[in-house]
Amino acid sequence: MADTKPQEPMTEEEVLEETNRDELRPSDEPPASAVTEEGDEGEEDALGAWVRNKKIVSLWSINQNRNSWVGVGGVGWRKLDNSTDSGVTALTILGANARQTKGSVNYNETKKKINMMYVW
Amino acid sequence: MTQEGLSSTQLNAVLKSEGAPWQAGDTPLSDLSEDELKQRLGYEPGPDEPSLDERIALSTGHLAEAGLTAAGAPASFDWRNRGGKNYITPVKNQGGCGSCVAFGTAAAVEGMVRIRRNNANDPVDFSEAHLFYCIAKSQGRHCRNGWWIAPALDGFKKPGIVDEACFPYTAGNQNCKLCKNWQCRVTSIPSWHVIKNTAAMKRWLSTRGPLVTAFAVYQDFSSYKSGIYKHVTGRYRGGHCVCCIGYNDTEGYWICKNSWGTRWGEGGYFKIAYGQCGIDAAMWAVDNVNLWHKHKKIIGLFATGGTRNAWAYIQGVGWRRVSYENDTIFFTMLTQLSAAKAAKRPVSLFDVNNVIKEIYVF
Structure with missing residues (x-):
């Protein structure tokens, strides 16, 4: 059974190819020194596209395994990468933090699925 | 006299004969x-x-x-x-x-x-x-x-x-x-x-x-x-x-x-x-120093979809990885770091090789 989606669903995209991303580490500096232009949405390439300076305005989950979404202000719903249990849960914690604090978010997405996220 | 019968003047004379290094x-x-x-x-x-x-x-x-x-x-x-x-x-x-x-x-x-x-x-x-x-x-x-x-x-x-x-x-x-x-x-x-x-x-x-x-x-x-x-x-x-x-x-x-x-x-x-x-x-x-970062704020978080890969940006210190030994440790620490950031509360963190191993949230 396909995963259920939140309202106003996006088209379900094929799952990202499994890559070893455990070694990925953050490189951004805090917003005061980072380039975070409003609504900056980069071109997507093989490594995905960075979308910067957004707000998380809603959260969604359902009693299905690894199915967690965030609503991005001005963008819409985005699914959190569900390649691993710990990955999707960590991204969910960050999404919740951003929602709670109204913090600024930079994220990387591939095929409308968020695979990396900064919360400031 | 400085040593073994040589004054500094005499020692400098010896040094001069050696090219005064x-x-x-x-x-x-x-x-x-x-x-x-x-x-x-x-x-x-x-x-x-x-x-x-x-x-x-x-x-x-x-x-x-x-x-x-x-x-x-x-x-x-x-x-x-x-x-x-x-x-x-x-x-x-x-x-x-x-x-x-x-x-x-x-x-x-x-x-x-x-x-x-x-x-x-x-x-x-x-x-x-x-x-x-x-x-x-x-x-x-x-x-x-x-x-x-x-x-x-x-x-x-x-x-x-x-x-x-x-x-x-x-x-x-x-x-x-x-x-x-x-x-x-x-x-x-x-x-x-x-x-x-x-x-x-x-x-x-x-x-x-x-x-x-x-x-x-x-x-x-x-x-x-x-x-x-x-x-x-x-x-x-x-x-x-x-x-x-x-x-x-x-x-x-x-x-x-x-x-x-x-x-x-x-x-x-x-x-x-x-x-x-x-x-x-x-x-x-x-190789490194195990450090307590005391009374700091968490000003950023980073995570990926990969296995147990989350980081916290510590004020004045930079990025440090959340301990990833097992799921329980990872989520316990990430939850506390997230709470500290959300509440803007100070933390003390123990850092071993740039990995956060112990947390206080005040």
């Missing part, structure tokens, strides 16, 4: 007797380590093999001027006790702390008394028989070393008198290793931090005022441990921090030629 003068140590000078040293090679004669031979061999330059390292480097900042803590004075190993190792770890914290003004100051009068003493070492470097670095690994105020150093054999809460005041290192290749020494110095080293001291060294030291005259007096903080390939010397006070040498420092007196036979590297 360095300048001699009256120093707080130049009038000391042989026994008194030995008390300002204190490096004794460990059971499995090269003797000082062997160190001298190894250094001479390194110079012949490697020459002056090192691939992958800049031509010169000095931790006292890295981007205009001095990461080396003030010069100390071991006085009349053969405790140089405690001073040389503490100096290297203090430098690593400042570098890791990216704060050249960090007030870190370790207790050489803890190292020498507690740890070395428990191994039968004292002011007259000295110590070697490996057990001192092991002491930094476990139990760790307290700050100077917890057990201030004074010269002379004494009982271990740590402050009451000493176990809460230790700083530890995760590991250390020996570097036996001069190119690797330079790469380590120019990218990671200071090194601990040892060399043979001759009587003329006590009168060193400035320049690039080479042994020219005077008898062998013993082994000595210092902290190496830089080098210069153009003129072929190491820069070292001594523990004889600021009135000796170049403000307490000296330059010594490559291959001299066993200085570069092998050096000891502190």
